[in-house]
């Protein structure tokens with residue numbers, strides 16, 4: 001289809017277990033996986049600890065080399081070693097991204113770093129883009145001269161989001177990025193993410209344990225277990241009529257989140 005943004009084909013990952021190097025014992029973290037995402041859409045990836053969710057994320061951002069398969073963005077292959085290309089188009093926000101902001105840099109310096117490394121913008125243009133980006137995520141231009149410790153957890157998450165969108169990426173991976181926020185901050189953040197998705201045509205890949213968030217936020221969902229895809233389809237269909245026993249159990253264990261969110 002013409003407006004497919006990200007195309008993942010037969011992506012897999014096998015790790016050599018370091019404890020067994022002499023007999024080459026391997027761990028299959030992810031069996032061959034294929035999916036497409038359109039601009040403006042969100043795909044959620046759910047599964048228990050060790051199911052392979054973070055492996056998918058690491059392969060998509062280029063932090064790990066795939067064992068097989070390839071990733072195409074707008075029809076163009078993302079080369080495994082081309083970090084500049086990857087960094088510009090596919091960004092990731094973690095659960096505690098806010099706490100990993102370098103405490104000795106001002107917000108302007110933190111946001112300037114990716115611009116200096118990846119663009120040819122001059123100082124005035126970078127300054128202007130930082131202002132605009134802070135406003136986009138609901139912060140003030142005045143915040144540029146502040147340091148990370150001067151912000152609350154929710155605001156730090158917005159700074160991480162500003163850092164993620166400043167290079168105008170097309171795909172953002174949210175790896176449990178909303179997990180540590182309390183419910184009201186979480187709703188604000190979800191609304192902000194949905195607004196940005198509309199404005200910028202972003203595709204999101206949401207990695208989450210919380211099916212309440214998945215239901216609210218995603219168009220499609222994929223259920224992973226032991227590196228295998230058990231179910232993949234429209235989020236509303238899967239949550240209403242799960243086919244796999246594992247998905248049913250997951251939904252049962254979170255029925256209260258699903259009732260009240």
Ligand SMILES: Nc1ncnc2c1ncn2[C@@H]1O[C@H](COP(=O)(O)OP(=O)(O)OP(=O)(O)O)[C@@H](O)[C@H]1O
Nearest residue numbers: 015017027028029048049050051052053054055056
């Ligand atoms: N660097 C590595 N070396 C060896 N095995 C690994 C490595 N990274 C992950 N694995 C294994 O791959 C499998 C999938 O791990 P992964 O981290 O992707 O799961 P996950 O679903 O993201 O779990 P969590 O929710 O805890 O983050 C696990 O069995 C894990 O032990």
